[in-house]
Amino acid sequence: MTHWYDNAIIYQIYPKSFQDSNGDGIGDLNGIRQRIPYLKKLGINAVWLNPIFVSPQVDNGYDVADYFAIDPAMGTMADFEQLIKQLHQEKIKIILDLVLNHTSDQHPWFQKAINNPKSKYRNYYLFAGSNNKRPNNWGSFFGGSVWESDPKNSGQSYFHLFDKHMPDLNWANPALRQEMIQVAEYWLAKGIDGLRLDAFIHIAKADLRQNFPAPNDAEPVIAEPFFANLPQVQEWLQPFCQQIKRDFPDALLLGEAASANVNLAADYTSKKNSLLDSVITFRYFTDDESKINPRLPAQYQPKELDWQIFKQTQAIWQQTLAEISLPTLYWNNHDMPRMATRLAHTRIQIQSLAMLMYLQRGIPIIYYGEELGLQNLLFTSDKEFADETVTQFIAQAKSMGISEQEALKMVSATHKLPARGVMPWTDEPHDGFSSTKPWLDGQKMVKVDACSEVVDPDSIFNFYRQLIALKKRKLFQAGRFYLRETGQDSYVYQRDLGNSSALVAVSLSSQKTRIRIPRAYHHEELTAGKYYLADGELVLMPYSGVVLSK
Numbered sequence: 001m002t003h004w005y006d007n008a009i010i011y012q013i014y015p016k017s018f019q020d021s022n023g024d025g026i027g028d029l030n031g032i033r034q035r036i037p038y039l040k041k042l043g044i045n046a047v048w049l050n051p052i053f054v055s056p057q058v059d060n061g062y063d064v065a066d067y068f069a070i071d072p073a074m075g076t077m078a079d080f081e082q083l084i085k086q087l088h089q090e091k092i093k094i095i096l097d098l099v100l101n102h103t104s105d106q107h108p109w110f111q112k113a114i115n116n117p118k119s120k121y122r123n124y125y126l127f128a129g130s131n132n133k134r135p136n137n138w139g140s141f142f143g144g145s146v147w148e149s150d151p152k153n154s155g156q157s158y159f160h161l162f163d164k165h166m167p168d169l170n171w172a173n174p175a176l177r178q179e180m181i182q183v184a185e186y187w188l189a190k191g192i193d194g195l196r197l198d199a200f201i202h203i204a205k206a207d208l209r210q211n212f213p214a215p216n217d218a219e220p221v222i223a224e225p226f227f228a229n230l231p232q233v234q235e236w237l238q239p240f241c242q243q244i245k246r247d248f249p250d251a252l253l254l255g256e257a258a259s260a261n262v263n264l265a266a267d268y269t270s271k272k273n274s275l276l277d278s279v280i281t282f283r284y285f286t287d288d289e290s291k292i293n294p295r296l297p298a299q300y301q302p303k304e305l306d307w308q309i310f311k312q313t314q315a316i317w318q319q320t321l322a323e324i325s326l327p328t329l330y331w332n333n334h335d336m337p338r339m340a341t342r343l344a345h346t347r348i349q350i351q352s353l354a355m356l357m358y359l360q361r362g363i364p365i366i367y368y369g370e371e372l373g374l375q376n377l378l379f380t381s382d383k384e385f386a387d388e389t390v391t392q393f394i395a396q397a398k399s400m401g402i403s404e405q406e407a408l409k410m411v412s413a414t415h416k417l418p419a420r421g422v423m424p425w426t427d428e429p430h431d432g433f434s435s436t437k438p439w440l441d442g443q444k445m446v447k448v449d450a451c452s453e454v455v456d457p458d459s460i461f462n463f464y465r466q467l468i469a470l471k472k473r474k475l476f477q478a479g480r481f482y483l484r485e486t487g488q489d490s491y492v493y494q495r496d497l498g499n500s501s502a503l504v505a506v507s508l509s510s511q512k513t514r515i516r517i518p519r520a521y522h523h524e525e526l527t528a529g530k531y532y533l534a535d536g537e538l539v540l541m542p543y544s545g546v547v548l549s550k
Helices: 029-034 036-042 077-089 108-115 120-124 174-190 231-247 262-269 307-320 347-358 388-399 404-414 450-455 460-471 474-478
Strands: 010-013 046-049 066-070 093-099 147-149 157-159 194-198 252-256 278-280 363-367 480-484 490-497 500-507 513-516 523-528 531-534 537-540 545-549
Touching (some): 036 460, 066 174, 093 252, 262 278, 262 307, 363 460, 460 523, 500 537, 537 545
Parallel strands (some): 010 363, 252 278
Antiparallel strands (some): 480 490, 513 537
């Protein structure tokens, strides 16, 4: 059985940063509606919205306070219903982010859990310990312990894998699992076409009494093996997915499986397991840390990609999932720096890397503004990051003689928040995004705007249009993938389907690159930069790329 998402080309929208329609500096649903013609022109056929539910915004909407209501900053339920309708009129599907692992501490379930320890909602969360003693030494992804004392002074603590204002849900409780099915089906019944299941790999935890062996038990430890990809994740998620597929057979279930390896991805997406259709992994990119300063934390030092490991990783994921599911294909998202900041520094390089990634077998996910060559913002104060680790890094860098300006430049190029800058629509004040100062502001390293890009035939935007049109061909949707061995300076692969075949060749080098290819590939389909072809020798100019068919 075929589904719409077998041919999906997804455009990720960070709603707060896409288009403001009411002048409050925050993007909203009606702003997205205004830009549907732009989405249509680009050629994508699905959009994924980061969270739009009621939230205190401790974590930009991933701390949900009401699963059944639209955050007022985003608009109204009527606005959302109209957005669905207008997107569908243009044959564009819509996918919502659904946070499975935790809620906000302002959610009614949590408020009832702390106000009445004997209520059923106490068991919707993970409470443990006594006398305000932490049950174990596990550390939160956001720093410190995963345990926070019950604000009502019961002596117990509650578990939070992320911010302390985001308590984890207890998926071991069948009643909670049923509640989450109802949440998912409420929105699917509204007419959405799929769900991105945020942090689903964390819904199961090991025995909460178990410390993670470490030299110093007093210091919290990121004990990921105890709360990521445990067997119960599949056990508990399966009925959730099965129920949704029974009621909404054509719904896309896309899971965020940040730390899952390829074999886990195969398990999560295998048809026999009745779980997910595809997953997003963070395992694609391995940094080359050979040039970093060992006296500074590596986290905020700009690094090159290790292209050899990248090639190995892509080949492994492509071949392992070949008969199982479609992998996701992406260069950037809201949780990482932008491609045009960390990897590609020219128009040609941006184009050729897009060609490299999105013509592989899989589902492209294009991050808003990527098609313009949008870069990370440059922040001029550590306070703009609202991240204690940034303040610590800058203090350490200054102690080593690095200027504050240079340290801020390093963090701006590597932190996820500057990658969430507003979409530049025009060269007018506030980028045509809003009539007032945007919620997230900063210096722009390169001036770019959508209006100029759309009318320039040689722009990155118009290259993406051509690339998306090419991706829609059956060969690039359903064809087999084979990575050719060509050395470290290039990335070359074939897509084969029946009698059709194409070769995608991209230079990874600042030097001219020569590649031997079969003479049958000579028909040009798409180019980025310049190349020469004669007698089976393909010569790529620096960072250029080409698609050739037989």
